[in-house]
Amino acid sequence: MKKVLVMDGVAEIGLAALRREPDIEVVIGEKMSEDELCNVIGEYDAMIVRSATKATARVIEHASKMIIIGRAGVGIDNIDVAAATAKGILVVNAPDGNTIAATEHTMAMMLALTRNIPQAWATLRAGKWDKKSFMGVEFRNKVLGVIGLGRIGSAVAKRAQGMEMKVVAYDPYISEEKAESLGIQLLPLEELFKQADFITNHLPLTKESKYIVGEKAFSLMKDGVRLVNCARGGVVDEQALYAAMKSGKVAGAALDVFEKEPTTESPLFELNNFIGTPHLGASTEEAQLNVAFDVAVEIVAALKGDFVKNAVNIPSLSPKVMAVVKPYLTLAEKLGKFVAQLVGGRTEKIEITYSGDLASQDVAPITTAVLKGFLDTILQEMVNFVNAPTLAKERGINVIQQQAGEEGDYANLITVKVISDKDEISVAGTIFGGTDPRFVFIDGYHVDAVPEGHMLYVPHTDKPKIIGPVANLIGAHDINISGMQVGRKSIGGKAVMLLNVDTPVPEETMAEIAKIDGVQGVKNVSL
Numbered sequence: 067m068k069k070v071l072v073m074d075g076v077a078e079i080g081l082a083a084l085r086r087e088p089d090i091e092v093v094i095g096e097k098m099s100e101d102e103l104c105n106v107i108g109e110y111d112a113m114i115v116r117s118a119t120k121a122t123a124r125v126i127e128h129a130s131k132m133i134i135i136g137r138a139g140v141g142i143d144n145i146d147v148a149a150a151t152a153k154g155i156l157v158v159n160a161p162d163g164n165t166i167a168a169t170e171h172t173m174a175m176m177l178a179l180t181r182n183i184p185q186a187w188a189t190l191r192a193g194k195w196d197k198k199s200f201m202g203v204e205f206r207n208k209v210l211g212v213i214g215l216g217r218i219g220s221a222v223a224k225r226a227q228g229m230e231m232k233v234v235a236y237d238p239y240i241s242e243e244k245a246e247s248l249g250i251q252l253l254p255l256e257e258l259f260k261q262a263d264f265i266t267n268h269l270p271l272t273k274e275s276k277y278i279v280g281e282k283a284f285s286l287m288k289d290g291v292r293l294v295n296c297a298r299g300g301v302v303d304e305q306a307l308y309a310a311m312k313s314g315k316v317a318g319a320a321l322d323v324f325e326k327e328p329t330t331e332s333p334l335f336e337l338n339n340f341i342g343t344p345h346l347g348a349s350t351e352e353a354q355l356n357v358a359f360d361v362a363v364e365i366v367a368a369l370k371g372d373f374v375k376n377a378v379n380i381p382s383l384s385p386k387v388m389a390v391v392k393p394y395l396t397l398a399e400k401l402g403k404f405v406a407q408l409v410g411g412r413t414e415k416i417e418i419t420y421s422g423d424l425a426s427q428d429v430a431p432i433t434t435a436v437l438k439g440f441l442d443t444i445l446q447e448m449v450n451f452v453n454a455p456t457l458a459k460e461r462g463i464n465v466i467q468q469q470a471g472e473e474g475d476y477a478n479l480i481t482v483k484v485i486s487d488k489d490e491i492s493v494a495g496t497i498f499g500g501t502d503p504r505f506v507f508i509d510g511y512h513v514d515a516v517p518e519g520h521m522l523y524v525p526h527t528d529k530p531k532i533i534g535p536v537a538n539l540i541g542a543h544d545i546n547i548s549g550m551q552v553g554r555k556s557i558g559g560k561a562v563m564l565l566n567v568d569t570p571v572p573e574e575t576m577a578e579i580a581k582i583d584g585v586q587g588v589k590n591v592s593l
């Protein structure tokens with residue numbers, strides 16, 4: 067039974083995918099301190115959080131069984147992704163489910179701010195009919211500066227265009243063509259600050275984006291600018307904002323997110339032209355159902371050992387690319403396992419060459435599968451798709467991935483070469499007919515072996531009285547041989563023999579095989 071801890075009020079109704087699984091127990095957690103979470107986290111195989119629970123490095127250190135942390139939402143700044151990656155824990159989010167909710171909240175904040183709606187209502191409620199104090203401005207023909215033209219930024223831009231605003235944006239990771247297709251002009255950040263009447267931030271909080279809207283930015287802005295932030299606290303420097311509002315530079319500001327959360331006190335709260343909400347951007351019934359469902363599906367997949375769609379610490383693949391690449395992952399893992407069992411000495415380099423159809427595909431996940439298979443064979447610790455590249459790097463293994471062109475008779479070919487301080491070995495595999503994995507070269511010698519179960523590898527000199535005696539010795543120990551491949555390059559030269567056997571060949575039989583004249587070595591391999 068796998069246990070999933072669900073924190074932060076994730077919508078029950080969206081957890082249906084988890085609850086349907088007979089092998090999963092769902093535990094709804096109460097708010098916990100870091101110490102309390104550290105004490106219980108070791109019991110769980112998975113955890114789901116929103117933004118309140120902090121999955122710190124310390125919490126992750128105590129998560130001894132954890133396979134996956136799921137964020138029911140977008141922002142992952144409350145999860146120490148580097149610590150999770152180092153421990154082999156998958157981190158996924160639900161990037162699409164709350165886009166509309168956050169977009170509509172941004173529009174609501176812009177409108178409420180511009181027409182003084184919260185302030186006017188508070189006055190009316192207090193018994194005053196005040197028509198003079200709440201003069202607003204219109205959106206039409208104003209310039210909206212969007213910082214971060216991702217999912218939410220571009221959806222906000224679209225709605226603002228519907229209200230006849232001119233939209234300019236800053237996002238160095240978006241192409242001019244894409245922006246043009248949205249009818250948006252991309253500008254350098256400083257230019258955006260100079261031109262915009264309204265500014266809305268949609269950047270995540272990162273080292274680069276911290277305080278990007280700070281003192282210098284305010285000095286560049288137009289007098290009377292209005293600012294909205296429904297993305298992350300800390301992107302806007304709240305002290306600098308306070309000063310800019312006090313000086314009159316900023317005519318109004320609306321924040322849904324704060325540098326420190328939760329917060330009920332801030333100098334900003336004393337200003338009449340400031341409005342705030344307690345991180346409500348994703349708080350719609352639809353968004354909460356979406357993100358809870360999306361993350362639950364990912365948790366189920368990960369706990370079953372299947373691939374997840376929205377991992378933030380392994381490369382995510384589009385369904386189209388995944389369909390092409392998936393059959394190669396198992397083959398790649400077996401190639402890694404195979405070479406790990408044959409190579410001697412301290413591994414220095416692993417070269418992975420892709421040819422044929424694979425020469426033009428996104429092969430990074432296949433490389434990770436090779437490393438996973440290789441390291442899983444030689445290390446005690448848990449190796450998975452998340453930590454395999456980090457572990458290889460930590461061990462000083464130089465991983466080289468290269469994509470070549472055509473490869474002779476094969477429509478696709480993966481060649482894995484391992485170089486150690488004592489040895490060098492290569493093995494190549496292909497997929498026939500879309501599903502049928504085969505090893506087709508070992509050290510350049512042609513074979514056609516089904517890579518599964520137990521195998522015996524016997525390099526030898528190509529001459530009579532070797533194959534028969536090897537088979538006889540194995541048969542004498544009542545071990546069934548289910549397949550045999552022999553490859554050579556020239557008559558009388560070096561040759562390789564690869565046998566599929568039903569059980570591993572015992573040490574003493576291997577010693578006897580090694581004594582046969584012409585045998586150059588003998589190794590058991592299990593895949």
Ligand SMILES: NC(=O)c1ccc[n+]([C@@H]2O[C@H](COP(=O)([O-])OP(=O)(O)OC[C@H]3O[C@@H](n4cnc5c(N)ncnc54)[C@H](O)[C@@H]3O)[C@@H](O)[C@H]2O)c1
Nearest residue numbers: 140141168214215216217218239269270274296297347348
């Ligand atoms: N208030 C809420 O409740 C709420 C709800 C949903 C999302 N969010 C937050 O909104 C933000 C945006 O979400 P999204 O789904 O649009 O994300 P996204 O990844 O689709 O968009 C972010 C954009 O920012 C750009 N970007 C990232 N770093 C940058 C940098 N340093 N300089 C310039 N551009 C940079 C990226 O290129 C991307 O286009 C996230 O921080 C998310 O956590 C908040």
Ligand SMILES: O=C(O)[C@H](O)COP(=O)(O)O
Nearest residue numbers: 116117118139140141348
């Ligand atoms: O990043 C997000 O998805 C939003 O900030 C929502 O956060 P929440 O799930 O804590 O409301």
